[in-house]
Amino acid sequence: MPLASVVITNHNYGRFLGAAIDSALGQSYPGVEVIVVDDGSTDESRTVLERYGDHVRSLYQEQMGQLAATNIGFAASHGELVIFLDADDILLPSAVATASRILDDQRVTKVHWPMQWIDPEGHALDDPPAPTDLPRGDLRDALLADGPGAVLAPPTSGNAWARSFLERVLPAPSTHTYIDNYLAALAPLYGRIDADPDVHTLYRLHPDSHHISIGWKSRLAAYLHDVDVMFETVAQHARALGLPFDSREWTSRSYLHRLRDTVDEIAAVLPPKAPFALLDDAEWDIDILDGRRAVPFPERDGVWWGPPIDDADAVRALDDVTTRGIQHVVVGWPAFWWLDHYKRLAHTLNERFDVVHENDRVMIFRAR
Secondary structure: OOOEEEEEEEOOOHHHHHHHHHHHHOOOOOOEEEEEEEEOOOOOHHHHHHOOHHHOEEEEEOOOOHHHHHHHHHHHOOOOEEEEEEOOOEEOOOHHHHHHHHHOOOOEEEEEOOEEEEOOOOOEOOOOOEOOOOOOEOOHHHHHHHOOOOOOOOOHHHEEEEHHHHHHHOOOOOOOOOHHHHHHHHHHHHOEEEEOOOOOEEEEOOOOOHHHHOOHHHHHHHHHHHHHHHHHHHHHHHHHOOOOOOHHHHHHHOHHHHHHHHHHHHHHHOOOOOOEEEEOOOOOOOOEEOOEEEEEOOEEOOEEOOOOOOHHHHHHHHHHHHHOOOOEEEEEHHHHHHHHHOHHHHHHHHHHEEEEEEOOOEEEEEEO
């Protein structure tokens, strides 16, 4: 059977690292090599790695970031399929066997699957696997028409890659930030994408996550930088392959550029430090916007509680907002459908609030 490689990248995740390694060693597929690249950790990570001896190949480097760690790990690997596993995530035993079966088709550059969210202790959260509606097939035309980011993909640990593809695009240039975005954007240019409907990865949510800890506005800025760099990278590869594209169209259709313009408008309209209720269908993930607290709508204990059950439930959530003294309600384009679906909510908003800003991206209401 073809050799498979699981490359784990780690920085100060020693408390989670053992579970990640165990999951890679515990695959039902018989031929798996496990490589761990420690990116300058200062916690107990080295002690954890030493416990595994020759069962794991451990590589150490000064802290250079996940991208550099991924490049080093791939260069040390030999598998015909490769999974890059974040050290705070867990592979289910079925992951490599499923990937091997699907990647046996030489036309496929990668396979991805949903990931179940877990808490810091490893308990499954009530939320559904994320994301669930993953694309498959020949997605080259969609990528060339709409640009990087148009093809939905899960984070790093929810993908398996054909080595033949990785050898064409790695090492990733240091101008990029996120290895998963880099690989996901290029994969459709070189072959087919496949998807498996079953969960094969547990994705750990915790406050020390490098993704969460940097703050929402900083995350958006980092994503935008990566998207702009990615546009140029995809353009270079498409040009080398002789494929037609219009990168100006990519910018006009970019979700993140649209979101940046929208939050700039919100910040310009809302008073400083004013909290606001946010209807975004849980897409934007805003917590604080320039000192203004974004209150999920509807929410329970500070957490978004899903779309209202019915009109009465939607109006109750609006009553809760006004009772708490929140003067502004922001409706983003992902939740525009709410105003058509929840008729009483729309009617009540128009009765109690004035529209102070409106376009095809956002509506901002202020209490009378």
